[in-house]
Amino acid sequence: MGIDVFLEYELLGVSHPGRYLGTEVNARNKPFSEASVRWALIYPDVYEIGMSNLGLSILYEIINDTTEAMADRAYLPWVDMQERLLECGVPLFGLESRRPLASFDILGITLQHELTYTNVVRILDLAGIPLLARERDEVCPLVIGGGPGAFNPEPIAELFDFLVLGDGEEAVLEITDAVRNWKQEKTLDRSDFLRQCASIPGIYVPSLYKFAYRADGTIDSITAEAGAPNPVKKRLLSDLDGWLYPRRPVVPLIEAVHDRVSVELFRGCTRGCRFCQAGMIYRPVRERDGRLLANWARELVANTGCDELSLTSLNSADYTSILSLSEELAMEMESRHVAVSVPSLRTDSFSVQLASRLRRVKQTGLTLAPEAGSARMRASINKGVSEEDLMRAVAAAYGEGWRKLKLYFMIGLPSEGEEDVEEIWRVVRRIMREGDSGAPAKGLKLSVSISTFVPKPHTPLQWAAQMTPPEIARRHFILKEGLRMKGVTLRWHSREMSYLEGIISRGDRRLLPAVISASRQGCLDGWGEFFSWRRWEEALATEGLNPAWYAERERPFDEILPWDHLHCGVERDYLWEEYRKAGEGESTPDCRIRDCTFCGACPGKGASA
Amino acid sequence: MKRALIKYAKRGEAALLSHRETMRSLERALRRSGLPLVFTSGYNPRPRMSFSPALPLGIQAEAEYLEVSFDGETDLEAAMQVMNSALPKGLSIIDIQELTASMPKLSKWTRYGLYRVPGDVGEVFLLLALAGGKQARLKDALASLWQRLGLPIGSELRGISRVGLYASDEEVFEDAGDSVYFFDGELGELEVLTNSV
């Protein structure tokens, strides 16, 4: 059955058919047949999540702006649509061109989260493409990966012909050129072409690296084939201003999770929270020019009719001229009834005042993330926020009229005791009493969100043990008992999901068969109702893999980690020193405020000896 | 404050956009159009808009309506052009006109909907009350109609269009020819109305 006919007959029977139409305003629709290099940019989750991703939207713009190339989009269809596709024998297709994914030259898949890895397998299965890179022949598309997951892709690395580490803007153009030449000249076979790609900076070709293991299960060596870089260093754009930015982005047909347009203020963050992967792999901080940003914001609103503009980054209150920029935009946008928002704020009164000045058009919520309840734990993760900072931020928010606040805490940190968890409810209770200068805070409602610490590669805590689900359950119980009070709602992440995230995030290549079998047995981990820890346990057991060995084991310094051949700039020694400081509760200042701490991320600044 | 009535069509694949998604698309196009919209007050101001009764998913339409309030002088023709360049494929603005104060509100006159239904021997017209006592669901009406026409129940929704909205059942014959099936939701029965004029 042809894809057009399939859509005509089947779309009415699936939920939210708008996900599959590809007829959005501002979709580029470049003709498939005229392009010499055809990309499908894929977000391995449902449409309304994928459409909110800025990274893919940037690459879509850059590729479609080159004369000879085109970029289409694809997402993972919801299960009802997956069933229709399979039943009708129709392969997964690009939304705009309605061509099978298998007919593209390059499938570019972004890896934003470990719990989407089973989705990646499902996408390739639905596209009818051999899963393993080594099983694909000349007519198959190149399957390439990017995003934060590329910094430890090992559990699914063998699905990819190659991955791109770091900023993608320049790399996608070089890849486009390489593929065009390869197709025209037809002199290299696929494996030689991949060898050639390995010389493009930032490109990791998994098939050129071999892992050897010891009897105790640890890695004995990671060897790169001659000519392949070891380590592979990430791509880093030192100046973002010269690059294209999507100012006429595709407007989702159905409501996206973040239903707004965004300007990216800067990339990177040097606050140095020790659990945060984004804070390490995107270093250093690179700000965009304020005049450019203001103009882009105007264009974005004019070109989409969107009613919310977001000033995004990992920590927007840190943007140098955040006050003048946000003030200027808020004033201008107010007359157009467009709300301006600043997500991811610090926990201090400056941030609260900033949020309150922006709150002209729309009553937006306010989220504060002290991360840990006790001063000891906050020192350990290098979160430079004191309880008084938090109290002042809450008082400021209350004073500005906020009555609903969201608080984020993380539990399960290394060396955390139950008394540290009790501190969380103690702080929350104090807030409820003191919202308004010491008197009980009338009408204040707190939503307390608890996440579970998951050790992530390329962070100081990458060596740490993850807490077991039963221990986390006990902590959840402590919080539940301690926070039985009016006005407070408590929610936490699924313990099993966090545990699985931990297994995959520090996993190695031996996990791949389990990922594939879990996916083929119906696990789509990010989608709550299709997550099944029981099936995962079976899949791991069948492969002879011990979940606890991956998640709960503290690693010694000299153990080879599955991502030691991939380099984000920040040096391993630096991370180890930070790990030691975490144990001692010593702080490391932000290098934008104080001196360089020689993490290694800035070209030319060098790393500590 | 003035009012404008916008008439739009929803053809082809745009029929697969829900009412809510259609409203969003139209709102965004309006925001881009330069029409000086009037917004509601309160915590979450929205353009003051009202829509003709929701169209079930999968049904196309030739003449749906949207009423907006605006302030000041404006070139409605130009606004329509901008809107048309900023709508998903299949949605299009057919007409936009200023309403005088005396003209009734949208909800007052969009009481009947006329549907064109493709059949084995050419198309037939089906009329439904969208408000009031005889109001019916399209699904039930179609089931009766298909039975009457000897077609299997649950036949295709594809190809069905809502072609007009009216204040009374007498106005429909202009668009539907001399006779039309009317499904009385109260009685749950299909009857044939013929033009008595």
Ligand code: SF4
């Ligand atoms: S190298 Fe120095 S200045 Fe650059 S990010 Fe690291 S600590 Fe900051």
